[in-house]
Amino acid sequence: MQARWRPNSSVFTQSVACAGENLLLAFHALGLGARWLADPLYVPDVVRRVLSLPKSWLPQGLVIAGYPGGGPRPRQPARLAEIVLER
Numbered sequence: 020m021q022a023r024w025r026p027n028s029s030v031f032t033q034s035v036a037c038a039g040e041n042l043l044l045a046f047h048a049l050g051l052g053a054r055w056l057a058d059p060l061y062v063p064d065v066v067r068r069v070l071s072l073p074k075s076w077l078p079q080g081l082v083i084a085g086y087p088g089g090g091p092r093p094r095q096p097a098r099l100a101e102i103v104l105e106r
């Protein structure tokens with residue numbers, strides 16, 4: 020029997036990650052540099068207070084963006100075989 024799909028907290032977390040990635044891509048398309056920071060996960064009370072968020076909200080991340088002063092440092096691309104399993 021096929022397992023019935025039901026949202027749970029992991030699904031919500033994945034949804035936030037997808038939205039965050041889209042935001043990063045949108046900033047990139049506009050010529051901005053952006054970074055995702057998970058720091059708000061560690062200080063949720065502070066973030067809720069500073070941003071006046073409802074108590075029921077759990078801050079998941081912070082996206083910072085700005086115009087880069089220069090290009091990115093050259094770096095070795097990851098070797099796909101080390102991070103991807105093909106089946």
Ligand SMILES: Cc1cc2nc3c(=O)[nH]c(=O)nc-3n(C[C@H](O)[C@H](O)[C@H](O)COP(=O)(O)O)c2cc1C
Pocket residue numbers: 054055056057058059
């Ligand atoms: C899910 C996720 C959470 C992250 N959280 C933090 C964070 O809380 N603080 C931080 O300094 N960098 C964090 N990073 C790393 C930055 O977003 C960024 O990828 C990193 O600074 C890249 O630097 P680089 O381009 O110089 O390698 C996180 C990255 C990911 C993917």
